[in-house]
Amino acid sequence: MQAEIITIGDEILIGQVVDTNSAFISKALNKIGVSVYQITSVQDDKAHILKSLKEAEENADIIIVTGGLGPTKDDITKTTIAEYFDDTLVQDDAVLKYIESLWKKYIKQPLSQVNIDQALVPSKATVLMNLFGSAPGMWLEKEDKVFISLPGVPYEMKALINDEVLPRLQEQFELPFILHKTLLVYGIGESKLAERIEDWENNLPHFIKLAYLPNLGMVRLRLSAKGTNEELVINEMNKQVALLLPQIEKEFVGFEEDGALEVLIGKRLTSLGKTLATAESCTGGKIAERVTANSGASVYFNGSVVSYATQAKIDVLHIDEGIIKKHSVVSTQVAEAMAKSVQKIFKTDYAIATTGNAGPTKGDADAEVGTVCIAIATPNGVFSEIFSLGNHRTKVINKAVNKAFEMLQKEIFKN
Amino acid sequence: MQAEIITIGDEILIGQVVDTNSAFISKALNKIGVSVYQITSVQDDKAHILKSLKEAEENADIIIVTGGLGPTKDDITKTTIAEYFDDTLVQDDAVLKYIESLWKKYIKQPLSQVNIDQALVPSKATVLMNLFGSAPGMWLEKEDKVFISLPGVPYEMKALINDEVLPRLQEQFELPFILHKTLLVYGIGESKLAERIEDWENNLPHFIKLAYLPNLGMVRLRLSAKGTNEELVINEMNKQVALLLPQIEKEFVGFEEDGALEVLIGKRLTSLGKTLATAESCTGGKIAERVTANSGASVYFNGSVVSYATQAKIDVLHIDEGIIKKHSVVSTQVAEAMAKSVQKIFKTDYAIATTGNAGPTKGDADAEVGTVCIAIATPNGVFSEIFSLGNHRTKVINKAVNKAFEMLQKEIFKN
Numbered sequence: 001m002q003a004e005i006i007t008i009g010d011e012i013l014i015g016q017v018v019d020t021n022s023a024f025i026s027k028a029l030n031k032i033g034v035s036v037y038q039i040t041s042v043q044d045d046k047a048h049i050l051k052s053l054k055e056a057e058e059n060a061d062i063i064i065v066t067g068g069l070g071p072t073k074d075d076i077t078k079t080t081i082a083e084y085f086d087d088t089l090v091q092d093d094a095v096l097k098y099i100e101s102l103w104k105k106y107i108k109q110p111l112s113q114v115n116i117d118q119a120l121v122p123s124k125a126t127v128l129m130n131l132f133g134s135a136p137g138m139w140l141e142k143e144d145k146v147f148i149s150l151p152g153v154p155y156e157m158k159a160l161i162n163d164e165v166l167p168r169l170q171e172q173f174e175l176p177f178i179l180h181k182t183l184l185v186y187g188i189g190e191s192k193l194a195e196r197i198e199d200w201e202n203n204l205p206h207f208i209k210l211a212y213l214p215n216l217g218m219v220r221l222r223l224s225a226k227g228t229n230e231e232l233v234i235n236e237m238n239k240q241v242a243l244l245l246p247q248i249e250k251e252f253v254g255f256e257e258d259g260a261l262e263v264l265i266g267k268r269l270t271s272l273g274k275t276l277a278t279a280e281s282c283t284g285g286k287i288a289e290r291v292t293a294n295s296g297a298s299v300y301f302n303g304s305v306v307s308y309a310t311q312a313k314i315d316v317l318h319i320d321e322g323i324i325k326k327h328s329v330v331s332t333q334v335a336e337a338m339a340k341s342v343q344k345i346f347k348t349d350y351a352i353a354t355t356g357n358a359g360p361t362k363g364d365a366d367a368e369v370g371t372v373c374i375a376i377a378t379p380n381g382v383f384s385e386i387f388s389l390g391n392h393r394t395k396v397i398n399k400a401v402n403k404a405f406e407m408l409q410k411e412i413f414k415n
Numbered sequence: 416m417q418a419e420i421i422t423i424g425d426e427i428l429i430g431q432v433v434d435t436n437s438a439f440i441s442k443a444l445n446k447i448g449v450s451v452y453q454i455t456s457v458q459d460d461k462a463h464i465l466k467s468l469k470e471a472e473e474n475a476d477i478i479i480v481t482g483g484l485g486p487t488k489d490d491i492t493k494t495t496i497a498e499y500f501d502d503t504l505v506q507d508d509a510v511l512k513y514i515e516s517l518w519k520k521y522i523k524q525p526l527s528q529v530n531i532d533q534a535l536v537p538s539k540a541t542v543l544m545n546l547f548g549s550a551p552g553m554w555l556e557k558e559d560k561v562f563i564s565l566p567g568v569p570y571e572m573k574a575l576i577n578d579e580v581l582p583r584l585q586e587q588f589e590l591p592f593i594l595h596k597t598l599l600v601y602g603i604g605e606s607k608l609a610e611r612i613e614d615w616e617n618n619l620p621h622f623i624k625l626a627y628l629p630n631l632g633m634v635r636l637r638l639s640a641k642g643t644n645e646e647l648v649i650n651e652m653n654k655q656v657a658l659l660l661p662q663i664e665k666e667f668v669g670f671e672e673d674g675a676l677e678v679l680i681g682k683r684l685t686s687l688g689k690t691l692a693t694a695e696s697c698t699g700g701k702i703a704e705r706v707t708a709n710s711g712a713s714v715y716f717n718g719s720v721v722s723y724a725t726q727a728k729i730d731v732l733h734i735d736e737g738i739i740k741k742h743s744v745v746s747t748q749v750a751e752a753m754a755k756s757v758q759k760i761f762k763t764d765y766a767i768a769t770t771g772n773a774g775p776t777k778g779d780a781d782a783e784v785g786t787v788c789i790a791i792a793t794p795n796g797v798f799s800e801i802f803s804l805g806n807h808r809t810k811v812i813n814k815a816v817n818k819a820f821e822m823l824q825k826e827i828f829k830n
Binding site: 027030189195283296297308311347358 | 425428432438441443454455457458459463485487522527595597604606625627629635695700702706711712716720721723724730774805810812
């Protein structure tokens with residue numbers, strides 16, 4: 001069973017918006033055994049949308065279209081889909097009623113004509129109720145193909161995928177079993193890793209594919225298995241993972257399916273009953289932000305001091321000015337002092353501290369652009385490392401965040 | 416002049432990686448007057464890549480392919496492009512020499528055969544030197560069409576686009592002039608806005624297109640103009656913007672082309688010689704992270720306290736426990752106390768504070784999920800607002816960050 005995703009909107013093709021919807025939809029479809037053959041982003045242009053629908057119909061069984069359902073003149077998806085199905089738009093009373101209730105509750109203004117028109121749908125469509133907005137989802141069928149149109153607003157689209165689209169697809173089609181396992185591997189390069197596990201890779205069964213996904217100081221090693229016999233797929237996957245793990249024992253930190261590194265850390269800290277704080281300079285709060293993006297973080301995360309200016313390190317973290325003068329603000333000594341200080345301030349078991357120069361200019365620091373010192377305070381002491389993370393600001397910040405999580409992870413999982 | 420972007424990689428089609436490369440390339444091409452007709456993401460599969468190259472050749476003048484150039488077995492773009500051009504791979508000595516120098520400097524290990532093979536390129540290709548990695552870019556021509564293959568690693572791709580691809584395209588083609596102006600509009604819904612500016616919109620000249628891009632409490636209003644006469648395009652754009660601005664005077668906060676809201680705030684604070692700190696609870700450091708993602712932030716941003724746990728508000732921000740008990744931790748009173756405290760701690764002119772409940776569970780707070788209080792401390796006092804930002808964690812956090820920037824922006828631009 002193959003799907004194609006079509007995302008509609010000029011904003012994608014001029015690069016103003018990154019299309020994150022496709023990744024979400026692809027992941028969701030994969031989980032129920034639907035492979036995505038292609039993702040196509042097209043303009044808000046009738047001829048182009050019609051062409052892409054036709055091509056998708058040739059390639060795929062399930063066509064999911066997002067975007068272009070808003071109330072303004074540039075939104076033409078609905079009328080174009082009606083044309084593709086040789087259909088007309090009719091008012092859906094349930095949708096209109098729901099829009100009226102939303103307006104009454106949140107907008108507190110009378111409906112305008114463009115709002116009322118949001119309740120128009122092709123007469124052949126089954127409506128998928130959008131509980132978070134005024135543009136309904138639509139489900140249409142043509143011979144044995146399914147066409148699904150969803151709003152482009154991510155949280156509206158996500159709710160429709162989870163609550164309406166996936167259950168309906170599972171009911172309508174006999175789907176194969178797809179299983180992904182992604183090993184998070186730190187501290188070894190892609191080609192070195194490929195060399196080390198070459199024999200194992202060459203002996204993988206044909207229904208398991210391997211991919212290397214290198215990214216800022218780590219490699220994600222993804223195994224994808226597909227088959228009709230769920231038990232066989234799971235057993236073979238487990239067997240292959242068991243064969244691989246001893247070869248990357250030192251570098252393996254966890255499975256991505258169990259969550260990103262900060263999620264694994266959060267679960268571990270929760271089960272240990274331990275707490276965490278961070279003192280961030282060059283990472284500017286990004287470590288705290290990644291931690292707190294996950295619900296449940298309040299159980300183990302007490303807080304952070306973002307001591308961006310050097311003076312803030314002295315005033316707020318009470319770092320001895322002598323240490324800064326002697327070793328410079330970007331030094332393992334200052335990182336360690338920051339970690340110990342923030343551990344004490346927030347009364348936590350563990351603390352992460354970063355100080356570095358993300359560039360492009362030198363800022364307060366003497367250090368070369370890309371130099372980052374990271375310290376981890378534990379209940380038993382403090383340790384630190386110094387890194388050279390390149391010359392690209394975003395890259396330096398994100399690499400430093402990953403390195404910090406990696407150091408903490410190794411520490412809390414070793415016991 | 417039309418381009419098509421093809422991104423190659425199973426990781427995109429299973430939703431493991433969000434394709435951010437396409438947005439970057441689209442934006443870059445638009446700036447030099449090349450429109451992107453379509454973005455197509457395809458699997459690491461020879462037949463599929465060949466099919467997409469053929470289709471792109473029919474639609475577009477310039478075909479840019481990213482991904483699939485790594486050293487491992489799943490990377491097949493290079494051999495597939497060679498096949499498409501009926502060509503063979505030959506060793507490029509300059510590339511091999513550069514790879515050797517990279518390995519000597521950073522990897523400090525001998526080159527393996529897969530590393531050496533990175534220097535193989537189709538004999539018909541012009542090499543685009545990749546200074547940040549081992550996979551070279553490639554430029555091929557077929558009749559009047561240009562095919563460009565780039566590595567998928569974002570910072571390697573970006574450098575090649577800026578340093579090699581754009582200058583070569585500008586030299587080879589006569590390109591039209593494209594101008595985008597995007598107005599950031601806060602505090603009015605999409606359909607309401609459309610109604611208000613309908614007359615103006617209906618009278619836009621045919622070469623200026625308008626799009627509404629609503630997103631978490633703001634609408635971006637994008638005007639796109641295209642023509643061969645640069646002066647005419649600029650003049651008409653300025654004229655239309657001048658006609659529009661009085662109609663959205665209260666809601667307009669700036670042009671996106673001048674930077675995101677935090678960039679506009681940073682520029683303003685820098686020019687005023689004023690400083691900023693943040694005290695973040697439910698936003699978890701995201702305000703600080705968005706501020707410090709921009710180089711030059713150290714001029715005006717002193718730091719932040721992420722007081723995630725209630726106890727941290729008492730211990731670190733010295734918030735009076737009585738206020739918390741009386742008004743609850745999610746209250747405008749606590750937000751104002753946090754803002755004043757962090758302003759004092761970091762000795763800044765302005766401070767932002769957030770306290771709220773991002774959900775999905777209630778955490779430390781009694782407040783309903785989605786309730787967020789935001790306070791701004793200024794040199795003259797403090798003010799605050801309470802918001803109800805929905806029931807989706809990521810949405811609540813991001814809306815709160817946007818609201819905080821909006822409140823600060825209105826404050827510092829009103830003088």
